[in-house]
Amino acid sequence: MPRRQLVFLIGIVLAALAATVMTAVWENEPLLGLDLQGGVSVRLTATEPATEEMLDQAVGIIRNRVDALGVAEPEVSRTADGVMVSLPGVDDQQRALDLVGTTEELRFRPVCDVFPVMTANQPGQGAAAPAPASCSQVLGGGVLPPTGRAGVTPPEHDHADQFVILGGRGGTQRYLLGPSVLTGDALSDANADLIDFQWQVAITLKSGADGIDAFNRIAALCFVGTRECPIMAGFSNGRVAIVLDGQVLTAPQIRASQFERDRILISGSFDKEEAHDVALGLRYGALPVELVAENTQLVSATIGEDSLDAGVVAGIIGLFLVALFIVGYYRLLGLVALASLAISGSLLWAIIAHLGTQSGLALTLAGVTGIIVAIGVSVDSNVIYFEHLKEDIRDGRTARSSVDRAFPVAFSTIVKADMASLIGAGLLWWLTVGAVRGFALYLGLATILDLVATYFFMGPMVRLLAQTRWFARHPGRFGLPAAGAVGAVVS
Numbered sequence: 001m002p003r004r005q006l007v008f009l010i011g012i013v014l015a016a017l018a019a020t021v022m023t024a025v026w027e028n029e030p031l032l033g034l035d036l037q038g039g040v041s042v043r044l045t046a047t048e049p050a051t052e053e054m055l056d057q058a059v060g061i062i063r064n065r066v067d068a069l070g071v072a073e074p075e076v077s078r079t080a081d082g083v084m085v086s087l088p089g090v091d092d093q094q095r096a097l098d099l100v101g102t103t104e105e106l107r108f109r110p111v112c113d114v115f116p117v118m119t120a121n122q123p124g125q126g127a128a129a130p131a132p133a134s135c136s137q138v139l140g141g142g143v144l145p146p147t148g149r150a151g152v153t154p155p156e157h158d159h160a161d162q163f164v165i166l167g168g169r170g171g172t173q174r175y176l177l178g179p180s181v182l183t184g185d186a187l188s189d190a191n192a193d194l195i196d197f198q199w200q201v202a203i204t205l206k207s208g209a210d211g212i213d214a215f216n217r218i219a220a221l222c223f224v225g226t227r228e229c230p231i232m233a234g235f236s237n238g239r240v241a242i243v244l245d246g247q248v249l250t251a252p253q254i255r256a257s258q259f260e261r262d263r264i265l266i267s268g269s270f271d272k273e274e275a276h277d278v279a280l281g282l283r284y285g286a287l288p289v290e291l292v293a294e295n296t297q298l299v300s301a302t303i304g305e306d307s308l309d310a311g312v313v314a315g316i317i318g319l320f321l322v323a324l325f326i327v328g329y330y331r332l333l334g335l336v337a338l339a340s341l342a343i344s345g346s347l348l349w350a351i352i353a354h355l356g357t358q359s360g361l362a363l364t365l366a367g368v369t370g371i372i373v374a375i376g377v378s379v380d381s382n383v384i385y386f387e388h389l390k391e392d393i394r395d396g397r398t399a400r401s402s403v404d405r406a407f408p409v410a411f412s413t414i415v416k417a418d419m420a421s422l423i424g425a426g427l428l429w430w431l432t433v434g435a436v437r438g439f440a441l442y443l444g445l446a447t448i449l450d451l452v453a454t455y456f457f458m459g460p461m462v463r464l465l466a467q468t469r470w471f472a473r474h475p476g477r478f479g480l481p482a483a484g485a486v487g488a489v490v491s
Helices: 003-025 052-069 093-101 135-141 212-224 272-283 301-330 332-359 365-394 399-431 435-466 469-473 482-490
Strands: 039-046 075-078 082-088 106-116 164-167 173-177 187-195 198-205 240-244 247-250 264-270 291-299
Touching: 003 332, 003 435, 039 093, 052 075, 052 082, 052 093, 052 272, 082 093, 082 291, 093 272, 093 291, 106 135, 106 212, 135 173, 164 247, 173 240, 187 264, 187 272, 198 272, 212 240, 240 272, 247 264, 264 272, 301 332, 301 365, 332 365, 332 435, 365 399, 365 435, 399 435
Parallel strands: none
Antiparallel strands: 039 082, 039 291, 075 082, 106 173, 106 240, 164 173, 187 198, 198 264, 240 247
């Protein structure tokens, strides 16, 4: 047996053992996807026509939000009219849905007046005059914005340049608000902080006219009280409402005429989770288009565990049937094929565990399916080689010469067949999204490892066996024709 073949054989065995040991030492384990560990999947559809650029921007914003939320291996992709989001392993599914689906549109509006909450429908009052009309002009003329249920301005009439009536957080008050003086585009950062035993959202505004300067202009007016920002009864200064997605988070008095760009706090009786979610949404900006949940799929951890168990059972049954066939038909050569399959399987497991732990790549049910399909591909490789070997022996060649001659021819055929699988897997990965990509990835990876195991283990191992007298004397135990084996003895 050539020394190079022996080096290949020892090297691949040591590599498989090392991969198995290091996986255990590093405590790497596969990261399970949505269908194997539970989670939530939602299809978000744009409420109005949106361009591809707008949807791509929405995908980026949502991906940043879920990454910051700590969701491992989320899937966020653009659809024809919206965004598809899959979040595996999410415990608080409703929180995750609220975070990815909210627009997070922030506006700063001066407070003109405060009304009590209404529980019945209130007829519309006509349209308020757009900016630059003042609070006094609206109040004095009795021209109020149109209102719907509970006496608040409906979303379709909530325009930044017009007066609105919006409800507050907690539902105890309604606010008559002037045109927006600042939006979330002015923010450079937002963080949740515990200040004076109260969770607040600290925002940092951009410098210049589009940030802190614009805020300070309205702050100067509210500090002294003007027609644009009046001082209401019971207060010493005017107020500015901080509005998020059509709801007033807080409406504090402006107690200074100038602010530092990183000293603006939003308080709204937040708990820790609410403060973090608000800060997270503001930090990455508002969605360029409003999205609504069209189809939501909740996968419980129990269902995910059942799917995992089903995948494991299917894999075990598949391996058992493969082993039964290949050992029954090829005898000891079948054991070589199973050893080759074990080599490629150990390498594949090590890679999957490493990618899951270090890179957050999830193993899905589709990926498990791809691995099971790859088992069939590996068996095909063994069958191709063994059948080439049998044909050469039937033609009267010796066992040793048949082994040396059959492998290059068989391996060339195996490469061509596996290339077809790799091309298909590559096209699926490139052209599809979601679970299909997982199938393509693991099918392609397993196919590559099959080629490695075939070249570096199966080929050299069969060559090693061919050097033994037992191989020549007992061909039937290797699933080979007797005539060829006799020829090997005579030679």
